Amino acid sequence: MKTNRLYPRIKSNINIEKLFGGNGSKAITSYPVRVVYARTGRREAEKPVQLLFSVSKRFFKRAVKRNRIKRQMREAVRLNLREILQPLPPADDTTLLVAFIWIADREYATAEVTKRIVKALARLAANLNETEAEIPQTEQSDVVAESSMQSATGK
Numbered sequence: 001m002k003t004n005r006l007y008p009r010i011k012s013n014i015n016i017e018k019l020f021g022g023n024g025s026k027a028i029t030s031y032p033v034r035v036v037y038a039r040t041g042r043r044e045a046e047k048p049v050q051l052l053f054s055v056s057k058r059f060f061k062r063a064v065k066r067n068r069i070k071r072q073m074r075e076a077v078r079l080n081l082r083e084i085l086q087p088l089p090p091a092d093d094t095t096l097l098v099a100f101i102w103i104a105d106r107e108y109a110t111a112e113v114t115k116r117i118v119k120a121l122a123r124l125a126a127n128l129n130e131t132e133a134e135i136p137q138t139e140q141s142d143v144v145a146e147s148s149m150q151s152a153t154g155k
Contacts (some may be wrong), residue, residue: 010052025084030120032104042095052099059105072110073100076117082122
C-alpha cells in the first residue's frame with residue numbers, strides 16, 4: 001500500500017525508547033503541545049525524520065476526540081515542517097525523531113493548534129541549528145588542540 005506521508009511515523013520500539021529514555025532527548029513546550037526530539041544513528045532504510053503524534057486517553061476518553069486532535073496536529077506539521085526544517089544542514093548518518101504530545105485537557109481550534117505547532121517547530125529548528133553549529137566548533141577546537149600538542153612534542 002502506497003502512502004502519501006510527508007515523513008514516516010516512529011514505529012520501532014527501539015526508536016521510541018531512544019526518544020523517551022532520556023538519553024540525549026530534549027523537549028520544547030508550546031502549550032498545548034509538547035515536542036520531544038532526539039537525534040539517533042540512522043539504521044538501514046530509515047528516513048531522516050520520523051514523527052510520532054500522541055494524545056492521552058486520560059483527558060479524552062473518546063477515540064473520536066483523540067483522533068481529531070491528532071489530525072489537527074498532523075495537518076499543521078504537514079503544512080509547516082518543510083519550510084522550517086529545510087534550512088537545516090543534512091546529516092546523512094542520523095535520524096531526527098520528533099514526538100508531538102498533546103498536554104492540554106481540552107480541544108482547541110485548528111488555527112490555534114497550527115499557530116502553536118509553528119511556534120514549536122521554529123524553536124525546534126533554532127535548537128537544531130545551535131547544536132549543528134556547536135559540533136563543528138568543538139571538532140575544530142579538537143583539531144587545533146591536537147596540532148598544538150603535536151607541535152609541542154615535535155611530531
